[in-house]
Amino acid sequence: MRVLFLIQGMEVAASRYRVLQYLPFLQEHGVEPTVLPFPKGFFEKIRVFKTIRQYDILFIQRKRFAFPWLQYIRKNAKQIVFDFDDSIMHRNSKANQPESKTRARKFEKMVTSSDYVIAGNAFLMEKTTPYKRDVMIIPSPIDMSLYSQKNYSEGNDTVTLGWIGAHGSIHYMKKMTPLFEALGKKYDRVKLKIVCDVFFDCENMVVEKKLWSEQDEVKDIQSFDIGLMPLIDDPWSHGKCGLKILQCLAAGVPVVCSPFGINREIVEDGVHGLWAESQEEWVEKLEILINNKELREKMGRAGRKRVSKDYSLETHAPRMLNLFKRLVENSH
Structure with missing residues (x-):
């Protein structure tokens, strides 16, 4: 054939x-x-x-x-x-x-x-x-053979909020700048990691800017403690296939995401991650995971099973x- x-x-x-x-x-x-x-x-x-x-x-x-x-x-x-x-x-x-x-x-x-x-x-x-x-x-x-389970015992007290994606989608993240700055004021141990080819800065929060490469992709995702997937509720966003979420969950990283389109389908709220719509909700849900390492691990493990079963x-x-x-x- x-x-x-x-x-x-x-x-x-x-x-x-x-x-x-x-x-x-x-x-x-x-x-x-x-x-x-x-x-x-x-x-x-x-x-x-x-x-x-x-x-x-x-x-x-x-x-x-x-x-x-x-x-x-x-x-x-x-x-x-x-x-x-x-x-x-x-x-x-x-x-x-x-x-x-x-x-x-x-x-x-x-x-x-x-x-x-x-x-x-x-x-x-x-x-x-x-x-x-x-x-x-x-x-x-997701090719699960490329994604090993995140090692939750590694690392220090820093909590890394992570986003990976193409430059065409970074505008979803830029809209979140005020909430990152609010979290940065409250938690000096929280940082933002962006894996892309374009970046932005936040007051009060360290932003780690990592140029995307295929070679480092999985390692970069495993370095996240919480994956981020903000979207807008519009026809373009509903067509997205949730690759960022699937990559995070495959590595055992829980996510906070907008409850639109396929995000809703992949992530069961409270099981594989948390849903957040308004800026206030985003701060609230991120704080839950920032302050609870055990919950991050529990959701991350559940997320990995979810991807392995339905999205591999x-x-x-x-x-x-x-x-x-x-x-x-x-x-x-």
């Missing part, structure tokens, strides 16, 4: 979690993958798209191709799988108006032109149902393989 994966890029988190980490398992089970970044220019598109007929499946990660290209792909591909893990039919949280007719139309055409769609969560799946029945949910899973690569890689097998059988 030959599969051509067209992805955002080898270094892009979504590509790593939605495609690249599956490859060893798929290869072990008879899949011959070819992975290419989206072709950019006219001639590069022609060169790549001319090869589509050689493959049993064309797997497109997130990209919505313009109509003439999509028409060409559809005509030549045996089976198209479209995978997406964001609210690509909406504008992002920084936009004044989330609705976009252009985005919605491109999304509809991409979905209807595909043989099968993989959505990253239930909210995204609902967006496909007016156009498509052949849809399944596969979250952005070991759980979802066979589902991906079975989908591919089914599509190839149906096309013969």
Whole structure:
């Protein structure tokens, strides 16, 4: 079985979690993958798209191709799988108006032109149902073999509040600056660690700025005592697949998160972490965990079990393989 994966890029988190980490398992089970970044220019598109007929499946990660290209792909591909893990039919949280007719139309055409769609969560799946029945949910899973349990006995009295993410999401954290400054006034043993490529400062609180690297990613997450996942209650946020939360819980780090979208689904309030909506609630919930090391450990251990059971690569890689097998059988 030959599969051509067209992805955002080898270094892009979504590509790593939605495609690249599956490859060893798929290869072990008879899949011959070819992975290419989206072709950019006219001639590069022609060169790549001319090869589509050689493959049993064309797997497109997130990209919505313009109509003439999509028409060409559809005509030549045996089976198209479209995978997406964001609210690509909406504008992002920084936009004044989330609705976009252009985005919605491109999304509809991409979905209807595909043989099968993989959505990253239930909210995204609902967006496909007016156009498509052949849809399944596969979250952005975690390879548990890379995430060992956090060592809770290590360290000193410092409590590290941690956030890891891309620069496009740091605005969620910047909005929290007043509460970090309030906590910093009260607790000199609390610090904020940001793992990203852009940063900000807080008065009264030490901010550790760590440039993200794939090599250090797990170690950085294990250095957190409390993971943070603030969001805004809007369509863009509801499309997020909770990767930051899953990474923290996989390492045994409890989280405080906004109770929107998939955050609500992954984190049971009081079991794997705590929900917080208003600034006052965020301060209150963070203080609970800052002052209770035993509770942090209890929630962290529960969170790790949760990810291992429902959000692990070991759980979802066979589902991906079975989908591919089914599509190839149906096309013969």
